[in-house]
Each structure stands twice: as C-alpha cells, then as structure tokens.
Amino acid sequence: MTFHDQVITILPKLRIQALSLTRNRAAAEDLVQDAVCNALAAQDSFIPGTNFSAWMHRILRNRFISDLRKRRDTTDIDDVPASSFASAPTHEDSLALKDLSMALSRLPADQREALVMVVIQGMSYEDLALATNCAVGTAKSRVFRARRQLETWMTGDVPxxxxxxxxxxxxxxxxxxxxxxxxxxxxxxxx
Structure with a gap:
C-alpha cells in the first residue's frame, strides 16, 4: 500500500480523534487537514514497515497541541471573561456528541472502560492491563474492538x-x- 493510500485509509479514524480533541466539527476537519499536510511534508521521515496509524495519530495530536499553544494569549486570567474559555457548540456538534455518547453507552462495559482509560486518560496498554487484571493483548484487543465499533456506528455503517x-x-x-x-x-x- 502506498503512502497516499495509507493516508486515505486512516482519514475516518483521524476525524474521530480530531472531533474528540476539538469538540467542534469544523475545527476537527481543519485539524485533520493540517495533520495530513504535515504528514505529506514529512513523508520522507516515515519509516516503511513501522506503525503508520500511530505515526499519523501522533502528528494529529502534536498539531492540536501546537495550535493550542499558538492561540494562548498572555493576559491575566482575572481580566478575561469566562465566556472566552469555551466556544458554544453548534447544533450539529451537539448532535454529533449525542451520537457519540449514545454509541459509547452501547459498547460492552469492558470495551468502554478500556477505551476511556487509553484514549481519554492517556493510559498505556500495559497500565490498562494491570488496572483491569488482564493480558496486554486482551487490553489492546478491547480498545481496538471499541474503536472499530464506534467508527462503524459514527460513520453510519450500521445494519x-x-x-x-x-x-x-x-x-x-x-x-x-x-x-x-x-x-x-x-x-x-x-x-
């Protein structure tokens, strides 16, 4: 599979990760586009045979963090109105979050727990395995199955x-x- 094919294949997963980071559909699309541009620019640094998915997710996450740092203003926090700390979600964003919440609630408890611990809390698979008293492979499998099922539900590929x-x-x-x-x-x- 060529580099460009791998990029196209991973786009749906990047969109889901970006939406979970930004909580705004338009900002998520911009983040995915910027991450893909970064990946294309750094294409020569990717080592074939290594984990392309992890490489792309890392680029997306790093781009998100860089964008947050760029937007940071240096003002006294007491001088900033509370409304500037968050942007009001659009109706479409609210529906997407409700869909995600509904989909998360439909996951089996062990998969939901594993997904939250790894994706939201940033726990390693090894730590997840220790916390849930299972093998590392089982922990990875639970997260993989949860991600795959959420992707299926969120992209509309439902029976x-x-x-x-x-x-x-x-x-x-x-x-x-x-x-x-x-x-x-x-x-x-x-x-």
Whole structure:
C-alpha cells in the first residue's frame, strides 16, 4: 500500500480523534487537514514497515497541541471573561456528541472502560492491563474492538435493521422537515 493510500485509509479514524480533541466539527476537519499536510511534508521521515496509524495519530495530536499553544494569549486570567474559555457548540456538534455518547453507552462495559482509560486518560496498554487484571493483548484487543465499533456506528455503517439507528434517522429527518417549514425543534418534540 502506498503512502497516499495509507493516508486515505486512516482519514475516518483521524476525524474521530480530531472531533474528540476539538469538540467542534469544523475545527476537527481543519485539524485533520493540517495533520495530513504535515504528514505529506514529512513523508520522507516515515519509516516503511513501522506503525503508520500511530505515526499519523501522533502528528494529529502534536498539531492540536501546537495550535493550542499558538492561540494562548498572555493576559491575566482575572481580566478575561469566562465566556472566552469555551466556544458554544453548534447544533450539529451537539448532535454529533449525542451520537457519540449514545454509541459509547452501547459498547460492552469492558470495551468502554478500556477505551476511556487509553484514549481519554492517556493510559498505556500495559497500565490498562494491570488496572483491569488482564493480558496486554486482551487490553489492546478491547480498545481496538471499541474503536472499530464506534467508527462503524459514527460513520453510519450500521445494519439496516438496527432499530435505534432507524429511530435516530427518522427523528433527524422530521427535524429537518420542521426546519424547512419554518418550525423549531421544540414544536416537533411537543407534537
């Protein structure tokens, strides 16, 4: 597989990681684009045969941290209004986070726990294995299966007979129809 093929293959996973870091769909897309540009520029430094996925995720994470550092202003924290510490999520971002939350709750408990400990808390697989009293391979497998399942659910690759997915799709379609007709979402929920 060529370098460019590997980049294209990993894009969905990078989008999920970027969304979890930025919590904003537009910022996540920008972050993925910047990370891919960095990877293409550093293509010669990638050693074939090593873990391409880890290399790309590291580039994305480092780019996110660099962007945070660049945006840092040097002002007294007491002089900054509290509203500047966070940006209000868009409706689309709220739906994406609700989808993610719903998908996380559907994961088996051992996979959800492993994913949170590794991805959110930054725990190594070895530490996860010790904390959950399992083999390192089992810990890695749990995280892998959780990521794969979340990716499937979040990208919409769900079997057509998935009743929960059908209900969410029907509600979204109804909300879109209401908006096109000039009605707000509250009217839909009350009807």
């Amino acid at each position: 057509a007979n998935d009743k929960l997915h059908q209900k969410v799709r029907a509600l979204r379609n109804a909300m879109d129809t209401h908006r096109r007709n000039g009605q707000n979402d509250t009217e839909l929920l009350l009807s």
